[in-house]
Amino acid sequence: xxxxxxxxxxxxxxxxxxxxxxxxxxxxxxxxxxxxxxxxxxxxxxxxxxxxxxxxxxxxxxxxxxxxxxxxxxxxxxxxxxxxxxxxxxxxxxxxxxxxxxxxxxxxxxxxxxxxxxxxxxxxxxxxxxxxxxxxxxxxxxxxxxxxxxxxxxxxxxxxxxxxxxxxxxxxxxxxxxxxxxxxxxxxxxxxxxxxxxxxxxxxxxxxxxxxxxxxxxxxxxxxxxxxxxxxxxxxxxxxxxxxxxxxxxxxxxxxxxxxxxxxxxxxxxxxxxxxxxxxxxxxxxxxxxxxxxxxxxxxxxxxxxxxxxxxxxxxxxxxxxxxxxxxxxxxxxxxxxxxxxxxxxxxxxxxxxxxxxxxxxxxxxxxxxxxxxxxxxxxxxxxxxxxxxxxxxxxxxxxxxxxxxxxxxxxxxxxxxxxxxxxxxxxxxxxxxxxxxxxxxxxxxxxxxxxxxxxxxxxxxxxxxxxxxxxxxxxxxxxxxxxxxxxxxxxxxxxxxxxxxxxxxxxxxxxxxxxxxxxxxxxxxxxxxxxxxxxxxxxxxxxxxxxxxxxxxxxxxxxxxxxxxxxxxxxxxxxxxxxxxxxxxxxxxxxxxxxxxxxxxxxxxxxxxxxxxxxxxxxxx
Amino acid sequence: xxxxxxxxxxxxxxxxxxxxxxxxxxxxxxxxxxxxxxxxxxxxxxxxxxxxxxxxxxxxxxxxxxxxxxxxxxxxxxxxxxxxxxxxxxxxxxxxxxxxxxxxxxxxxxxxxxxxxxxxxxxxxxxxxxxxxxxxxxxxxxxxxxxxxxxxxxxxxxxxxxxxxxxxxxxxxxxxxxxxxxxxxxxxxxxxxxxxxxxxxxxxxxxxxxxxxxxxxxxxxxxxxxxxxxxxxxxxxxxxxxxxxxxxxxx
Numbered sequence: 001x002x003x004x005x006x007x008x009x010x011x012x013x014x015x016x017x018x019x020x021x022x023x024x025x026x027x028x029x030x031x032x033x034x035x036x037x038x039x040x041x042x043x044x045x046x047x048x049x050x051x052x053x054x055x056x057x058x059x060x061x062x063x064x065x066x067x068x069x070x071x072x073x074x075x076x077x078x079x080x081x082x083x084x085x086x087x088x089x090x091x092x093x094x095x096x097x098x099x100x101x102x103x104x105x106x107x108x109x110x111x112x113x114x115x116x117x118x119x120x121x122x123x124x125x126x127x128x129x130x131x132x133x134x135x136x137x138x139x140x141x142x143x144x145x146x147x148x149x150x151x152x153x154x155x156x157x158x159x160x161x162x163x164x165x166x167x168x169x170x171x172x173x174x175x176x177x178x179x180x181x182x183x184x185x186x187x188x189x190x191x192x193x194x195x196x197x198x199x200x201x202x203x204x205x206x207x208x209x210x211x212x213x214x215x216x217x218x219x220x221x222x223x224x225x226x227x228x229x230x231x232x233x234x235x236x237x238x239x240x241x242x243x244x245x246x247x248x249x250x251x252x253x254x255x256x257x258x259x260x261x262x263x264x265x266x267x268x269x270x271x272x273x274x275x276x277x278x279x280x281x282x283x284x285x286x287x288x289x290x291x292x293x294x295x296x297x298x299x300x301x302x303x304x305x306x307x308x309x310x311x312x313x314x315x316x317x318x319x320x321x322x323x324x325x326x327x328x329x330x331x332x333x334x335x336x337x338x339x340x341x342x343x344x345x346x347x348x349x350x351x352x353x354x355x356x357x358x359x360x361x362x363x364x365x366x367x368x369x370x371x372x373x374x375x376x377x378x379x380x381x382x383x384x385x386x387x388x389x390x391x392x393x394x395x396x397x398x399x400x401x402x403x404x405x406x407x408x409x410x411x412x413x414x415x416x417x418x419x420x421x422x423x424x425x426x427x428x429x430x431x432x433x434x435x436x437x438x439x440x441x442x443x444x445x446x447x448x449x450x451x452x453x454x455x456x457x458x459x460x461x462x463x464x465x466x467x468x469x470x471x472x473x474x475x476x477x478x479x480x481x482x483x484x485x486x487x488x489x490x491x492x493x494x495x496x497x498x499x500x501x502x503x504x505x506x507x508x509x510x511x512x513x514x515x516x517x518x519x520x521x522x523x524x525x526x527x528x529x530x531x532x533x534x535x536x537x538x539x540x541x542x543x544x545x546x547x548x549x550x551x552x553x554x555x556x557x558x559x560x561x562x563x564x565x566x567x568x569x570x571x572x573x574x575x576x577x578x579x580x581x582x583x584x585x586x587x588x589x590x591x592x593x594x595x596x597x598x599x600x601x602x603x604x605x606x607x608x609x610x611x612x613x614x615x616x617x618x619x620x621x622x
Numbered sequence: 623x624x625x626x627x628x629x630x631x632x633x634x635x636x637x638x639x640x641x642x643x644x645x646x647x648x649x650x651x652x653x654x655x656x657x658x659x660x661x662x663x664x665x666x667x668x669x670x671x672x673x674x675x676x677x678x679x680x681x682x683x684x685x686x687x688x689x690x691x692x693x694x695x696x697x698x699x700x701x702x703x704x705x706x707x708x709x710x711x712x713x714x715x716x717x718x719x720x721x722x723x724x725x726x727x728x729x730x731x732x733x734x735x736x737x738x739x740x741x742x743x744x745x746x747x748x749x750x751x752x753x754x755x756x757x758x759x760x761x762x763x764x765x766x767x768x769x770x771x772x773x774x775x776x777x778x779x780x781x782x783x784x785x786x787x788x789x790x791x792x793x794x795x796x797x798x799x800x801x802x803x804x805x806x807x808x809x810x811x812x813x814x815x816x817x818x819x820x821x822x823x824x825x826x827x828x829x830x831x832x833x834x835x836x837x838x839x840x841x842x843x844x845x846x847x848x849x850x851x852x853x854x855x856x857x858x859x860x861x862x863x864x865x866x867x868x869x870x871x872x873x
Contacts, residue, residue, distance in 0.1 A: 455721070471754070474754075
């Protein structure tokens with residue numbers, strides 16, 4: 001504490017003129033001074049804790065010029081170098097001895113833990129250069145190491161004045177609200193508290209719970225028989241933003257403490273001592289600027305369970321209530337409807353996104369008006385968040401606003417909770433101010449609105465699966481079907497040809513036989529003529545004529561008659577005169593055969609006629 | 623579900639999976655698809671294809687599943703496969719167009735000469751086996767006409783059969799050629815989809831070749847030649863260059 005007190009004895013920069021004056025005086029006096037060994041030493045605390053202010057001073061017992069301070073990179077230089085002198089005059093037995101010390105001092109602050117070296121400073125005295133000693137300073141991380149890391153001097157106040165950080169829940173879920181409190185324990189008077197450095201919490205979304213407080217809440221507590229005033233200097237609601245272990249660095253608090261200065265005086269005089277140590281005189285306090293460092297905290301953030309996680313879960317953790325309200329469900333076109341969703345409860349309510357609402361596509365929907373009513377209290381963050389939608393139906397009809405669902409993780413129940421609003425059925429009637437003629441005129445007609453550009457749905461069964469890489473084309477079956485008909489056609493052709501040929505053979509044979517048959521019959525008829533067998537003769541002639549025609553024309557005898565003979569022969573393009581003669585001959589034969597009286601007379605004539613006509617037709621039909 | 627897995631295991635060991643089991647797989651895949659479990663659906667559809675069966679519908683559904691998880695190159699690949707099997711299917715063409723609108727490259731295709739366009743239209747009009755069937759029917763009818771022509775005694779029938787025969791000959795020949803060309807396209811796989819996000823096309827089949835142009839994933843290329851693992855490709859606007867075989871998947 002002594003040293004601490006001393007630190008603040010340095011002369012501020014504003015007193016430079018005074019210093020110069022003193023230096024001048026010293027210069028004047030130095031003439032009488034005796035030359036002494038030059039001593040240039042550096043002093044500082046060898047172990048400090050992070051955030052602690054400490055003094056580094058270089059002391060020289062001679063007047064020096066060109067002080068070059070060390071290059072300090074590992075520490076924060078709060079001020080310096082500041083020059084001060086202290087002189088003492090001693091008169092012993094008439095001998096006047098003067099002692100002058102020049103002190104160059106820095107105020108440093110340790111910012112990181114570790115061991116650092118402060119290199120020597122240089123100064124020149126009477127043209128000679130002197131180096132100071134180098135210093136090794138160990139910086140201990142504050143808080144966690146408690147009092148061991150702090151210096152001896154610090155220990156003096158650590159009982160009376162200290163800062164503690166505490167957390168309400170050191171294993172919160174991701175997004176779960178947990179409260180960190182910085183408490184100042186003091187048994188002495190402190191003022192000018194400045195905790196503004198406690199403000200950032202990497203890995204957390206923090207909400208200051210003391211924003212609106214003008215006074216720091218204070219309580220009294222007795223710890224180990226000592227009474228303390230406990231002040232909650234800082235209180236934050238923390239919402240972890242990532243899971244895993246997060247360390248909250250030690251917080252720092254600057255304050256001015258009133259510390260007794262009783263030990264400041266050093267006197268060998270017991271009387272003096274007792275006199276000044278009298279409480280009456282001792283009532284003087286000194287204001288000392290101090291930096292208090294709290295402990296650091298380790299927080300283990302649990303990630304939220306993945307099981308049963310709702311699709312629309314957006315990270316809300318706490319306990320909430322969800323309400324919805326609609327201004328009206330039966331409206332006319334172009335009348336506005338207000339749809340309000342209110343979310344209330346404790347937790348990270350400000351982080352809630354507007355719920356996903358599928359409004360009927362024909363509705364005109366404006367961006368929601370989001371308002372927050374957040375209450376911060378020492379218990380944490382709670383409040384309401386309201387999403388207010390203004391919707392205007394443009395076309396009449398019955399519409400449904402489907403239930404809106406939000407979900408959050410309830411820490412107390414350790415499960416996800418889904419909250420839904422009721423569905424709203426909105427009946428929109430045609431408004432009066434909408435003239436009917438618009439749609440008739442075709443001006444108000446709407447294009448079909450495409451709500452989204454999506455692919456068409458998958459094809460559903462039945463499926464006709466085929467084997468990959470196997471084609472009907474060029475398969476054996478394909479070639480069979482390709483060349484099969486050709487083969488069949490060729491076969492048909494061959495068979496057809498053969499049958500036709502055979503058939504034409506029998507026909508031509510019969511034709512060729514016709515003349516022969518006719519001749520044979522006529523010869524037989526000639527025999528009958530000679531033997532006067534009339535009946536047989538006429539039968540034979542008739543047979544010869546009909547048979548000849550039948551064979552020659554390849555027509556069965558049964559199909560021939562007196563009626564169609566002419567026709568058939570005409571078709572064969574036989575001379576009409578010959579046809580007439582042929583028919584005459586046939587008629588004569590029939591007539592002579594059945595006529596009464598002597599038949600032998602005509603026999604000769606008919607024989608010749610038959611012979612004649614057959615040879616003539618033979619020539620004609622060839 | 624369990625039954626199906628056991629079935630799959632049992633059959634994949636023996637390597638025989640009848641079409642009936644594939645139909646079960648497809649049903650399961652469709653169910654996964656409608657439940658928005660697209661990864662599962664993809665796995666099951668691919669299983670069917672792995673089992674050696676295909677159909678335009680399976681490729682189409684698989685393309686849809688890939689589309690839903692925003693993998694456009696795969697989606698386009700399977701839509702193209704589906705189109706190859708069933709050209710002129712409205713759904714396939716629509717989804718292919720939607721998928722193509724979501725890829726980086728917009729390649730202006732060069733207008734083709736009218737007869738090439740007609741030929742291609744014809745080519746796409748029927749599948750391989752449909753063209754094969756058409757050529758078969760036409761050649762059968764050609765034989766019939768030949769018989770009529772050769773055997774008929776009637777003059778009009780001979781005349782008609784002669785001209786019809788010529789028509790059927792042309793149809794059969796065209797059908798065969800088209801079927802053959804399509805068949806070749808299945809065997810040779812002369813189209814491919816780019817799968818590398820950004821692909822530099824080289825002027826020659828080597829890494830040292832000059833960079834000619836850049837195409838992006840999802841673009842369709844025609845394979846015109848290949849040397850080693852390099853492919854000569856042509857894109858729709860007619861530009862030609864060489865790429866590595868690994869950068870594309872053949873349709």
